[in-house]
Amino acid sequence: MSETSDLILVARVAGAFGVKGEVRLTAYTADPLALIDYKTLLRKDGSAGLTVLSGRPDKRGFVGRVAEVETREQAEAMRGLELYVPREALPEPDEDEFYLTDLIGLTVVSAEGEPMGRVKSVQDFGAGDLLEIQPPPGSEKGAATWYLPFTKEAVPEVRLAEGKLIGVPPEEIE
Structure with a gap:
């Protein structure tokens, strides 16, 4: 996991999944389904990246629907996009734990x-x-x-x- 000011990297677009516009994400969270809870994932510059509508765990991370993608081609075009959340969106680590x-x-x-x-x-x-x-x-x-x-x-x-x-x-x- 790396940091951009107070944004924390939580996922990267790995490409398309299937033919109906689902996106495969490599999740850097302990639980890939946490990406659903964050909902709005940001780009490195803090602008809107992807809005997670639904998803499921996958052997390589997370597969889901996002508001910004309707086709396989659009999903493929986003390959490599890094996605962040604000630090305050993360749960507080337990005592003697850290990110x-x-x-x-x-x-x-x-x-x-x-x-x-x-x-x-x-x-x-x-x-x-x-x-x-x-x-x-x-x-x-x-x-x-x-x-x-x-x-x-x-x-x-x-x-x-x-x-x-x-x-x-x-x-x-x-």
């Missing part, structure tokens, strides 16, 4: 307190969440970002209130 977007901007330090960089983004290329880390200015790693798996072993502590997390890079990165 992945909350990690963006946190300082990354080693267990010894040495600065390792700042979380630039959270990515998932199919094998689990990865934190993209921007090294500190003037570090030996230069300007190249690197990835830290978001696992309990690699990130044993997240301290949101302090604006940091503890990182333990896998040996092959060190």
Whole structure:
């Protein structure tokens, strides 16, 4: 999940489903049916994107009807469109929980307190969440970002209130 100001990415149009204008969405929500509850999904710039009328879960995410699409061709033309909701539309996380977007901007330090960089983004290329880390200015790693798996072993502590997390890079990165 990534963030655009106070908009949170919740889905991406994956293409058409069937021949009657249904849209397939890749959902980034814990429950794909939450997209129905949000109803109006926004574009990255905050303008109206899609209005969800109905839908059902699918093995790849969510399939549904949206007000703006009537044909398969219109659905296909929207492929790749990222869809957002305002942060305040999301339920509050439980105590000791957070949204992945909350990690963006946190300082990354080693267990010894040495600065390792700042979380630039959270990515998932199919094998689990990865934190993209921007090294500190003037570090030996230069300007190249690197990835830290978001696992309990690699990130044993997240301290949101302090604006940091503890990182333990896998040996092959060190």
